[in-house]
Amino acid sequence: MHATLNSISMPFKYIVDWPIKFGRYIFTSLSANQALIEQNTNLQANNILLEAKLQKFIDLEKENKELRALLGSNPQPHERILAAQVLVIQAEPYLSQIVIDKGTKDGVYLNQPVIDAKGIVGQVIETDAYTSRVMLVTDSRNAVPVRVVRTGMHAITLGNGALGTLSLAHIPITLDIKEGDQLISSGLGQRYPNGYPVGVVKRVSRETDNDFAAVIVKPSAQLNHNRLVLLVWPKLAKLPESDKEKSNDESK
Template sequence: MPGYRLFFCALAASALMFIDHRFTRMEDVRAHMTMVVAPIQWVVSLPSDLLNWGTLALSDQRVLLDENRRLREQLLTLSQRGQRMANLTAENTELRHLLHAAERREIPYMSAELLSLDNDPFSHQMVVDRGHRNGAYVGQPVIDAAGLVGQVTAVSAYSSRVLLVSDASHALPVQVNRNGLRFIVQGAGRYDALNVMHVPDTADIREGDLLTTSGLAGRFPAGYPVARVTEVFHDPGKPFAQVSAEPMAQLQRSRHFLLLFPPPPDDVESDEWDDITGLTSEALRSAQMVAPIADNQETP
């Protein structure tokens, strides 16, 4: 009898996987099932929240005073950086006006909190407490205080599933912040490592370089930190170098995140595109004029 039960369970599981693979209506069923599971996820996360509250309530007064002092110092540091940032932002805006370049838009966002992590060691995913009733959508970028976390892959009414950048199936276009070189970063299946793909052996990329989102493909807005290069290995005789990087986001420690709402590419006005293409064409013409002069100067 147990053997028949196992056989029927395996048969039912295979049938459900086949139906899920061939028919798109199962996505609605999955979304409704996730709505049923959402209260269970909240109940599961409740002990952790109570433990954090109890730890804070029972903390020693000296510990609280030291933490308060550190937070005040951090607030002063961030305030000083914010003052400098305001000055740099104004200067950048003035320079962009002088160059007739399109202004960068502010990206709206909403906060989210971690509900659960995937128990599968070969899948780096998490569930956050924002769903389509809050405006979340599939493909939405997710960041934490340090950098890019990943993107939303499934949405229900009250929660969303996020695929982390460290997952082996995740890849995104990036650029080197130092010189603008563009590459593809893919997850390595580890929380502390990413692979920079197809890097030519002669490319100017070094240990310590910051990799940021390039804005290509229209999924992630440009300029958000993704990873920092930790190793560049040149194998003699091979055309590509092996480059490893460490994610900037605290993938295993962060509990609070931001879900971004970047404007779609269709929202960019035509005159802004004309400004961008005109500036690019002018820069290319200048580079073409400067290149022969540089070659003549280098020739002995």
């Protein structure tokens, strides 16, 4: 039922998206040549920087693989990635969602993780042939299992809705966590891939009459002004057979 409704409303999303994208295209075509040349130079410089970083990364990845082989643990598999355009439409402001121009015909599936250049954006909650709806990490229904980079401690972030921030659930006041701590996804929960930035701790308030500290996290991904996001097909570690059956039963 919801799927049918979604495909009925799909053309309307493109009706709004096309003229705006076209307008932007015209604007770029008419904008001064000089500005484009400048931008091109900047981008090339940026590209060289990133490639240089990547060289180091490839070396580290190789080393990591070898070390993992020595330890006898599974190598971390590569993930397939596809770029998707964000459709220029807006939902109700109290729903933290975006709509992208890739759907089931591109192999998008329900609960698929979505990232951008800076970190985790959210997960797919609805998909039809040509569009998908992505629930942002700031949505109050969205929870991401994370790890604090500095201490290796595990936690779960919860969205704060329209406020555009995340909070950490069940952090004892005695725990070592402070402003500026980086949080990366831990891959637990089998939904988000391991090792992508989720956010940075913005504020920690410990009140003595409360068992848990209130930790506010600023999401790393540029949730509101993205034009491109990336869909990830993570290769998640396989669950042991018995657990898998159990989780299948639960989902039924």
